[in-house]
Amino acid sequence: MKCRVCRGPAVLDIRRHNAAFCRDHFLKHCGEQVRRAIKDHDMIRAGERVVVAVSGGKDSLALWDLLLGLGYAPDGLYLGLGIGEYSDASGHAARAFAHDRGLKLHEVDLAADFGYDIPGAAAATHRAPCGACGLSKRHLFNAVAVEHGYDVVATGHNLDDEAAVLLGNVLRWETAYLGRQHPVLPATPGFARKVKPLYRLGERETAAYCLLQGIDYQVEECPMAEGNRHLGYKEVLNALEDRSPGAKAAFVFGFVDSAHDHFTDDAGAEREGLQACEVCGSPTTSDVCAFCRLRERVGSRADSPR
Amino acid sequence: MKCRVCRGPAVLDIRRHNAAFCRDHFLKHCGEQVRRAIKDHDMIRAGERVVVAVSGGKDSLALWDLLLGLGYAPDGLYLGLGIGEYSDASGHAARAFAHDRGLKLHEVDLAADFGYDIPGAAAATHRAPCGACGLSKRHLFNAVAVEHGYDVVATGHNLDDEAAVLLGNVLRWETAYLGRQHPVLPATPGFARKVKPLYRLGERETAAYCLLQGIDYQVEECPMAEGNRHLGYKEVLNALEDRSPGAKAAFVFGFVDSAHDHFTDDAGAEREGLQACEVCGSPTTSDVCAFCRLRERVGSRADSPR
Numbered sequence: 136m137k138c139r140v141c142r143g144p145a146v147l148d149i150r151r152h153n154a155a156f157c158r159d160h161f162l163k164h165c166g167e168q169v170r171r172a173i174k175d176h177d178m179i180r181a182g183e184r185v186v187v188a189v190s191g192g193k194d195s196l197a198l199w200d201l202l203l204g205l206g207y208a209p210d211g212l213y214l215g216l217g218i219g220e221y222s223d224a225s226g227h228a229a230r231a232f233a234h235d236r237g238l239k240l241h242e243v244d245l246a247a248d249f250g251y252d253i254p255g256a257a258a259a260t261h262r263a264p265c266g267a268c269g270l271s272k273r274h275l276f277n278a279v280a281v282e283h284g285y286d287v288v289a290t291g292h293n294l295d296d297e298a299a300v301l302l303g304n305v306l307r308w309e310t311a312y313l314g315r316q317h318p319v320l321p322a323t324p325g326f327a328r329k330v331k332p333l334y335r336l337g338e339r340e341t342a343a344y345c346l347l348q349g350i351d352y353q354v355e356e357c358p359m360a361e362g363n364r365h366l367g368y369k370e371v372l373n374a375l376e377d378r379s380p381g382a383k384a385a386f387v388f389g390f391v392d393s394a395h396d397h398f399t400d401d402a403g404a405e406r407e408g409l410q411a412c413e414v415c416g417s418p419t420t421s422d423v424c425a426f427c428r429l430r431e432r433v434g435s436r437a438d439s440p441r
Numbered sequence: 442m443k444c445r446v447c448r449g450p451a452v453l454d455i456r457r458h459n460a461a462f463c464r465d466h467f468l469k470h471c472g473e474q475v476r477r478a479i480k481d482h483d484m485i486r487a488g489e490r491v492v493v494a495v496s497g498g499k500d501s502l503a504l505w506d507l508l509l510g511l512g513y514a515p516d517g518l519y520l521g522l523g524i525g526e527y528s529d530a531s532g533h534a535a536r537a538f539a540h541d542r543g544l545k546l547h548e549v550d551l552a553a554d555f556g557y558d559i560p561g562a563a564a565a566t567h568r569a570p571c572g573a574c575g576l577s578k579r580h581l582f583n584a585v586a587v588e589h590g591y592d593v594v595a596t597g598h599n600l601d602d603e604a605a606v607l608l609g610n611v612l613r614w615e616t617a618y619l620g621r622q623h624p625v626l627p628a629t630p631g632f633a634r635k636v637k638p639l640y641r642l643g644e645r646e647t648a649a650y651c652l653l654q655g656i657d658y659q660v661e662e663c664p665m666a667e668g669n670r671h672l673g674y675k676e677v678l679n680a681l682e683d684r685s686p687g688a689k690a691a692f693v694f695g696f697v698d699s700a701h702d703h704f705t706d707d708a709g710a711e712r713e714g715l716q717a718c719e720v721c722g723s724p725t726t727s728d729v730c731a732f733c734r735l736r737e738r739v740g741s742r743a744d745s746p747r
Contacts, residue, residue: 305611305692306688306691306692307691307692307695308691308692308695308698308700310699310700364685367681367684370680371677371680371681374676374677374680375612375673375677379670382612385612385613385614386611386612386613386614389613389614390614392614393616394614394616397616397703397704398703
């Protein structure tokens with residue numbers, strides 16, 4: 136197995152590209168995919184301030200490292216979810232990465248700052264924990280970005296993540312979600328721009344990137360996500376990819392290039408009629424935003440809304 | 442297991458409906474699903490002449506029987522594909538069904554009438570046989586309908602078929618195909634209306650229908666389709682359905698109800714600029730239609746174009 140670029144010994148093959156790479160050219164390949172994602176979708180403009188949502192896993196740490204490598208100077212934001220040892224190890228990885236490189240890492244802790252954690256929210260809402268977790272992340276990533284004047288929130292969603300979410304949205308034809316699923320969600324009043332610079336890289340690639348760059352990351356999957364739909368969709372997509380290498384990329388890139396714009400009206404309709412949440416002031420279509428309703432439901436002990 | 446309607450002993454459960462049925466109420470259920478498909482999509486209007494594309498398999502024979510049961514009087518059309526014993530047994534089943542009930546069955550034989558068969562076409566085109574087979578069927582079903590003055594061509598595509606085709610179209614975001622995938626394809630100059638009255642019934646249901654009605658059908662799958670993509674998509678969808686009963690129906694019905702209309706413009710664009718095929722006179726976007734190009738390629742020995 137030889138590097139496609141220099142014909143030296145390869146360390147990794149990527150079947151969907153029908154190519155293998157040596158260490159240096161693999162790292163370049165990753166940088167190139169991110170550079171292209173940013174350029175194609177105008178994700179980050181000159182002079183803009185970027186914050187990376189850092190979980191401590193391979194994707195978000197690879198993203199932070201790749202953005203630094205491309206000349207950006209993003210800060211990090213870590214959200215403590217309170218999921219036992221998993222969260223402890225995740226926080227440790229995020230802090231170590233930032234500390235070793237002298238980077239700024241914002242930290243928000245659900246329990247300390249908002250009086251609940253994800254296991255508690257799941258118990259109180261009698262729903263899968265992933266719902267409360269996603270809601271908390273979306274709200275707080277944006278709230279911190281707005282509070283600290285960041286223009287852009289970058290998240291580590293990779294090609295496998297995007298393919299799984301897309302498959303779920305398509306299987307139920309969630310047309311409003313399809314209209315919002317895109318590598319870039321533009322800024323609107325009260326919302327920073329959301330970007331996914333890793334959407335062209337698979338999770339095998341982000342893991343290899345971290346290994347080759349010597350980045351210590353939390354290798355465990357979230358224990359609360361076990362058996363969730365998203366992971367089921369990933370299995371299905373892996374089976375399709377095995378049969379037909381490139382299937383996942385064709386699915387996601389084809390959507391972005393040729394189908395997403397068919398659904399933007401569906402998403403737009405939901406965004407009309409935004410007002411300030413009566414509790415926290417965030418933009419919402421209800422009187423009280425979903426995050427504050429979640430907090431109320433889990434009997435938040437925090438004194439002041441963020 | 443008791444019948445949902447009469448509480449008598451059930452013969453079949455349908456997980457996606459969370460229901461079981463006795464023989465009589467299962468047959469009624471099938472009729473009701475077809476009646477609803479026809480009504481919802483205005484598939485067959487009063488006084489219209491219908492021809493059923495009959496392969497001799499469970500779906501097309503169930504369809505013919507169900508349409509008769511609902512008071513329609515469709516004729517049948519059997520297309521001899523020349524796939525060895527498989528085609529022999531298929532033709533036998535179609536003829537026996539028609540003969541036993543005194544129904545009219547048109548027959549077209551690729552080899553006798555057009556000088557080629559599907560194995561020969563696959564060899565000549567160096568492609569999967571399913572491409573030449575689908576092309577031949579689409580062309581000849583329509584040609585026979587137009588020649589004999591039928592308003593409607595009904596095909597036995599069931600829920601599993603539609604889900605598999607939809608998944609394939611979505612995975613590659615074939616937006617023009619998505620715009621044409623619908624239980625009804627309206628008539629246009631030179632084309633009869635195409636309808637799929639079984640799209641609300643799964644293949645397990647059409648097989649059970651035939652068994653309970655004593656319909657002898659060709660039980661073998663086409664030997665040339667082995668390992669094709671379509672079957673792979675069916676496997677994937679069965680895995681999803683196992684995890685989440687109703688997933689297939691939600692996928693197909695959700696598309697028909699909420700997403701298909703997002704793609705009609707993509708399909709429309711391809712239909713513009715139709716002209717008569719220089720060889721056979723069928724509507725086509727090229728000088729010579731795809732069917733006549735296929736015939737030329739396989740070195741047809743037929744004397745006159747149909």
